[in-house]
Amino acid sequence: MIKIIRIKALWCMSCLVMEKTWKKVFLEFPGVEIIDYDYDDDRDKIDDLEVGNVLPLLIVYKDDKEISRISGEKSYKEMIEILRSFKI
Numbered sequence: 001m002i003k004i005i006r007i008k009a010l011w012c013m014s015c016l017v018m019e020k021t022w023k024k025v026f027l028e029f030p031g032v033e034i035i036d037y038d039y040d041d042d043r044d045k046i047d048d049l050e051v052g053n054v055l056p057l058l059i060v061y062k063d064d065k066e067i068s069r070i071s072g073e074k075s076y077k078e079m080i081e082i083l084r085s086f087k088i
Helices: 013-027 043-049 076-085
Strands: 002-008 033-038 057-062 065-071
Touching (some): 002 013, 065 076
Parallel strands (some): 002 033
């Protein structure tokens, strides 16, 4: 099972830019569980994830093991290629 934790912030311009791309990308992978965290409001949930200050950030888990971190702005095509490489 694939799970993606998405960490974003309202003040993050890259996060806002990526919002439409993520919506389209996630439609391609309906079986993936998406968990959204806000960088400021969910600090108690993300502190153990060692997020740092790089946003937006997707942390990809397969069978409850972290397999990748995807940060910054990516195109729709790049995101699809990255996620397909995980054999989702």
